[in-house]
Amino acid sequence: MSSAAPSSALLDRFAAIVGEKHALREAADLAPHLVENRGLYHGASPMLLKPGSVEEVSAILKLASETGTAIVPQTGNTGLVGGQTPREGSSDIILSLERMNRIRDVDPIGNTMVVDGGCILADVHKAAAEHGRMFPLTLGSEGSCRIAGNLSTNAGGTAVLAYGNMRQLCLGLEVVLPTGEIWNGLRRLKKDNTGYDLRDLFIGAEGTLGVITGAVLKLFPQPLGHQVAFAGIQSVDDALTLFKNASGLCGTALTGFELMPRIGVEFTARNIPGVRDPLETAHPWYVLIDVSTSDSAETAERMMTTLLEQGYEAGLIQDATIASSEAQQKALWHMRESMSDAQKPEGGSIKHDVSVPVAQIPKFMAEAEVAVMAALPGARICAFGHMGDGNIHYNISQPVGADKEEFISRWHDMNKIVHGLVLKHGGSISAEHGIGQLKRDELASIRSDIEMDLMRRIKTAFDPAGVMNPGKVLKV
Amino acid sequence: MSSAAPSSALLDRFAAIVGEKHALREAADLAPHLVENRGLYHGASPMLLKPGSVEEVSAILKLASETGTAIVPQTGNTGLVGGQTPREGSSDIILSLERMNRIRDVDPIGNTMVVDGGCILADVHKAAAEHGRMFPLTLGSEGSCRIAGNLSTNAGGTAVLAYGNMRQLCLGLEVVLPTGEIWNGLRRLKKDNTGYDLRDLFIGAEGTLGVITGAVLKLFPQPLGHQVAFAGIQSVDDALTLFKNASGLCGTALTGFELMPRIGVEFTARNIPGVRDPLETAHPWYVLIDVSTSDSAETAERMMTTLLEQGYEAGLIQDATIASSEAQQKALWHMRESMSDAQKPEGGSIKHDVSVPVAQIPKFMAEAEVAVMAALPGARICAFGHMGDGNIHYNISQPVGADKEEFISRWHDMNKIVHGLVLKHGGSISAEHGIGQLKRDELASIRSDIEMDLMRRIKTAFDPAGVMNPGKVLKV
Numbered sequence: 019m020s021s022a023a024p025s026s027a028l029l030d031r032f033a034a035i036v037g038e039k040h041a042l043r044e045a046a047d048l049a050p051h052l053v054e055n056r057g058l059y060h061g062a063s064p065m066l067l068k069p070g071s072v073e074e075v076s077a078i079l080k081l082a083s084e085t086g087t088a089i090v091p092q093t094g095n096t097g098l099v100g101g102q103t104p105r106e107g108s109s110d111i112i113l114s115l116e117r118m119n120r121i122r123d124v125d126p127i128g129n130t131m132v133v134d135g136g137c138i139l140a141d142v143h144k145a146a147a148e149h150g151r152m153f154p155l156t157l158g159s160e161g162s163c164r165i166a167g168n169l170s171t172n173a174g175g176t177a178v179l180a181y182g183n184m185r186q187l188c189l190g191l192e193v194v195l196p197t198g199e200i201w202n203g204l205r206r207l208k209k210d211n212t213g214y215d216l217r218d219l220f221i222g223a224e225g226t227l228g229v230i231t232g233a234v235l236k237l238f239p240q241p242l243g244h245q246v247a248f249a250g251i252q253s254v255d256d257a258l259t260l261f262k263n264a265s266g267l268c269g270t271a272l273t274g275f276e277l278m279p280r281i282g283v284e285f286t287a288r289n290i291p292g293v294r295d296p297l298e299t300a301h302p303w304y305v306l307i308d309v310s311t312s313d314s315a316e317t318a319e320r321m322m323t324t325l326l327e328q329g330y331e332a333g334l335i336q337d338a339t340i341a342s343s344e345a346q347q348k349a350l351w352h353m354r355e356s357m358s359d360a361q362k363p364e365g366g367s368i369k370h371d372v373s374v375p376v377a378q379i380p381k382f383m384a385e386a387e388v389a390v391m392a393a394l395p396g397a398r399i400c401a402f403g404h405m406g407d408g409n410i411h412y413n414i415s416q417p418v419g420a421d422k423e424e425f426i427s428r429w430h431d432m433n434k435i436v437h438g439l440v441l442k443h444g445g446s447i448s449a450e451h452g453i454g455q456l457k458r459d460e461l462a463s464i465r466s467d468i469e470m471d472l473m474r475r476i477k478t479a480f481d482p483a484g485v486m487n488p489g490k491v492l493k494v
Numbered sequence: 495m496s497s498a499a500p501s502s503a504l505l506d507r508f509a510a511i512v513g514e515k516h517a518l519r520e521a522a523d524l525a526p527h528l529v530e531n532r533g534l535y536h537g538a539s540p541m542l543l544k545p546g547s548v549e550e551v552s553a554i555l556k557l558a559s560e561t562g563t564a565i566v567p568q569t570g571n572t573g574l575v576g577g578q579t580p581r582e583g584s585s586d587i588i589l590s591l592e593r594m595n596r597i598r599d600v601d602p603i604g605n606t607m608v609v610d611g612g613c614i615l616a617d618v619h620k621a622a623a624e625h626g627r628m629f630p631l632t633l634g635s636e637g638s639c640r641i642a643g644n645l646s647t648n649a650g651g652t653a654v655l656a657y658g659n660m661r662q663l664c665l666g667l668e669v670v671l672p673t674g675e676i677w678n679g680l681r682r683l684k685k686d687n688t689g690y691d692l693r694d695l696f697i698g699a700e701g702t703l704g705v706i707t708g709a710v711l712k713l714f715p716q717p718l719g720h721q722v723a724f725a726g727i728q729s730v731d732d733a734l735t736l737f738k739n740a741s742g743l744c745g746t747a748l749t750g751f752e753l754m755p756r757i758g759v760e761f762t763a764r765n766i767p768g769v770r771d772p773l774e775t776a777h778p779w780y781v782l783i784d785v786s787t788s789d790s791a792e793t794a795e796r797m798m799t800t801l802l803e804q805g806y807e808a809g810l811i812q813d814a815t816i817a818s819s820e821a822q823q824k825a826l827w828h829m830r831e832s833m834s835d836a837q838k839p840e841g842g843s844i845k846h847d848v849s850v851p852v853a854q855i856p857k858f859m860a861e862a863e864v865a866v867m868a869a870l871p872g873a874r875i876c877a878f879g880h881m882g883d884g885n886i887h888y889n890i891s892q893p894v895g896a897d898k899e900e901f902i903s904r905w906h907d908m909n910k911i912v913h914g915l916v917l918k919h920g921g922s923i924s925a926e927h928g929i930g931q932l933k934r935d936e937l938a939s940i941r942s943d944i945e946m947d948l949m950r951r952i953k954t955a956f957d958p959a960g961v962m963n964p965g966k967v968l969k970v
Contacts, residue, residue, distance in 0.1 A: 127853040172691075178684070178685065182662075186658075195948075200944070201945060201948065202942065205920065207850075207884060207922050208654070208849070208852070208885070209659065209880070209925040210849060210924070211648050211650075211698055211924050211928045212928075212941075213698075213949050213968075214948075214953075214967075215648075215661070215691075215695055215698055218661075218691045218694040219695060221691070227690075239741070239745070241745075267788065268789060269717075269747070269787070271788075312742065312744060312747075313745070313793075317793060324789075373683050373684065373686060375601075375604045376603075376684070377603040377604040378604075404685070407684045408683060409684070445683065446681070446686035446687075447688065448686070449683070450687055452687045453689060461689060465689070466677070466678065468675045472671075472690075473690045479948075479951035480951065492689075
């Protein structure tokens with residue numbers, strides 16, 4: 019812990035910036051902000067501040083830098099790597115953006131939207147829809163996660179295949195630097211080659227380089243055609259061939275290609291109310307295929323029909339269903355998006371958010387299964403995810419009847435096995451969730467010294483006092 | 495000039511790294527590397543080095559940092575802002591990547607290609623085509639420009655609308671840092687959230703943060719359908735409406751939407767051999783529309799026909815022709831791509847590479863015409879470009895019979911007028927060409943102090959000795 023505990027006089031100075039009403043100090047008020055969703059991290063903090071303006075954020079960070087007080091930015095508290103959680107036993111002050119949740123401007127002609135960093139993702143979707151537009155980032159947590167968090171983790175989700183991560187969905191940023199200075203980079207330009215790319219440096223920096231208070235987001239026309247299919251298949255190899263066919267046939271109209279194992283479908287049918295297996299018989303693997311077209315509904319229909327027909331003919335698909343209504347489409351996606359939650363009632367789950375080059379997925383999956391099952395007999399591997407991006411959530415549920423604590427104590431062993439294979443195939447140990455506290459030390463162990471050094475040099479250049487979300491991403 | 499002239503003994507040490515054969519010192523050998531295409535900059539240099547490996551680049555930069563010797567990386571020498579030109583009266587040593595031009599690997603399944611930084615863009619196109627794939631970056635200079643230069647300037651070109659700039663077309667980099675250290679970031683992953691985005695920092699840094707020696711490029715399936723049309727229209731307003739319609743109808747199948755004025759078509763028909771006006775009568779403005787589809791040739795045909803029919807009906811299009819062969823498609827694109835060269839025989843030309851939010855283009859164009867014509871009566875405005883990206887090459891040819899030198903002496907006056915309007919509309923003074931020497935001081939005058947300071951902090955953190963392409967982008 020680099021920073022000393024702030025005195026009560028100093029806490030009063032922080033509270034005065036936002037007003038006592040917006041400075042929480044009571045244990046009960048702070049409690050929900052000290053833990054994250056998975057319960058892996060339990061932090062400590064003397065105070066949570068809710069600034070109402072960019073100027074207040076600036077004043078907070080200026081005082082923090084002057085006094086060496088650590089600040090943890092927090093938005094929807096939905097992160098999965100402890101990046102938003104104050105450090106254990108720390109005196110980190112939490113800076114919440116929840117009051118800064120305005121949609122500043124929607125421009126359906128230029129296809130841009132300017133929002134506060136604290137905007138909830140679902141509200142962004144709603145505002146876009148009200149103007150006949152679409153913002154593609156789609157996440158299970160969209161009802162509570164907020165844009166600054168999505169940006170700080172370069173969030174991915176299910177629409178990355180066609181639209182990219184947050185980095186590709188953002189044109190400009192407003193950032194308060196650790197020193198309190200305000201950078202206005204709220205540009206709305208598709209092309210702008212004027213100096214170093216500061217925007218992409220703040221995006222994905224997990225709040226360690228500054229606080230994102232505003233953003234210009236890209237909007238898209240709402241597609242005219244939309245088709246969702248769910249197919250039972252025999253192997254991950256077949257899924258890869260199908261993906262290549264789909265990608266060739268549909269190009270960027272292929273807006274989703276998700277892989278799921280039989281056990282994942284069983285988990286959701288058993289544990290998530292309202293979910294049922296969409297096919298009559300069981301299949302070892304499944305793919306969810308999503309196609310969206312801008313020119314007409316017929317194009318999407320034709321693409322999907324052709325794709326499935328060719329898949330049957332080639333023996334790649336055993337059975338398939340095409341959703342015949344929007345409600346059915348949502349139901350298929352709901353099954354896929356519930357797959358992580360569906361593991362909870364099955365006991366402990368050791369999770370991995372990895373990516374490998376798409377063509378390596380079958381080999382990686384086969385090797386990982388052998389290694390995991392050898393190390394943990396009876397384990398139930400529920401590996402699913404964004405096949406088209408090479409991004410697999412390689413989750414492992416405990417053997418039936420096993421002790422949960424004992425199983426979870428194997429977390430790092432399992433990481434070692436799975437991440438080892440990921441690295442062997444040139445992959446990433448964090449495809450979309452980020453580094454936070456969870457993978458900080460592992461990052462340092464797998465990256466070259468020069469890469470870690472470059473990151474530290476940037477951190478020091480932007481945050482000389484070391485007050486911005488310390489201990490996350492980098493040890494520093 | 496921060497660095498002292500290297501002694502002849504020091505030059506010998508540099509030459510020893512690559513071998514005398516690959517170290518040019520003769521004035522005649524150096525001459526073509528001291529000027530750039532437009533003749534705006536004439537630099538000086540005692541030596542040009544042609545390393546043959548990453549290790550040799552590393553040894554050069556290590557020695558440069560130790561001795562405080564300035565190094566200018568140069569690839570195809572096709573840059574338009576003097577970024578690749580040694581400084582006037584300098585002793586900058588030129589580092590050419592022309593010997594490092596291998597295609598290291600093509601993976602048509604994973605849709606990636608790994609190349610040396612010195613690969614010529616046209617060779618990348620060829621290698622992709624040999625594997626049934628496509629690399630979308632398309633530039634007039636593709637026969638001589640090289641990948642490291644394309645990356646260092648975050649090159650754009652005519653396919654940005656659908657595929658993005660170089661930043662969107664690159665998955666990983668290998669970079670030699672100013673200290674000589676080698677960063678291997680040759681990742682092939684679509685999703686990888688592991689720390690700060692170093693890749694996008696080097697891309698677009700114009701060689702001021704390191705030398706890009708290798709890159710992983712994204713490949714795409716070759717489209718099955720391709721249609722190119724050329725339409726005569728009445729106004730820029732109509733072009734914007736047409737663009738919005740095209741964008742809505744075709745989505746990402748809209749792979750090009752270029753705007754051209756009557757005078758540009760006249761210039762090319764008059765000055766470029768083989769080019770003729772594709773339409774029978776003259777029109778004030780023209781658009782070139784390019785549609786590519788992955789599912790079938792019919793989809794592209796249907797999209798283009800619908801688009802033009804609706805355009806006629808709405809009175810947006812006066813006359814149009816659809817290319818009926820690949821040769822005709824190429825001829826239409828050739829006219830557009832020759833538009834800058836076609837200005838040369840017309841005398842002096844003052845150029846701008848600007849962007850504004852797409853919806854602002856008509857207003858910007860109208861205001862700029864009034865202001866330019868008032869300041870320079872008789873000027874022939876040849877403003878054309880990538881309408882769909884908001885990127886206009888706002889070029890001004892001299893009045894007929896005017897004195898070329900006198901006209902060119904108005905360069906900065908014209909910049910002031912055009913860039914002033916660009917900034918008023920929230921635009922960029924360098925949409926795709928970069929900053930280099932040409933716009934360095936102007937950048938500092940239009941950006942906030944904090945933004946310039948952040949860039950300088952990055953520069954210092956990466957290049958403490960200040961030897962990498964000094965005086966470009968930043969004064970430092």
